[in-house]
Amino acid sequence: MRLTPEQVHVITQATHDLLGPHARVRLFGSRLDDSVKGGDIDLLVQAPEPVEKRLWIAAQISARVQRSLGERRIDVLLVDPGTALQPVHLHALRSGLLLN
Secondary structure (H helix, E strand, C coil), X not given: CCCCHHHHHHHHHHHHXXXXXXXXXXXXXXXXXXXXXXXXXXXEEECCCCCCCHHHHHHHHHHHHHHHHCCCCEEEEXXXXXXXXXXXXXXXXXXXXXXX
C-alpha cells in the first residue's frame, strides 16, 4: 500500500468528521500496488446509515483530503444502505484494503 500512516489518518479523520465514527474507508486501485508510481487515491466509503446528498458528501471528503495531502487526485465513491451497488463498488469491496 502506498499511503503513509499520516495519509491514512487524514483520510479516516475526514470521513469520520463527515459521516461519523462507524463509517468505513477502503483503498482500492493502483495505490495498493507498491511496484507502481504515482496515481490517484481511490477510496470507497461505506456509510452505515442512509446519506442525503451522497455526491456532496463524497466531494467534501475528497476536498478535505486533498487540502491536507496536497495536489493529488482523490476519487471517493460513497455507498450507504440504499445504494444500488455497481460493478466498481463490488470490485472495491472485494479488492480494497480497509483503512479503519
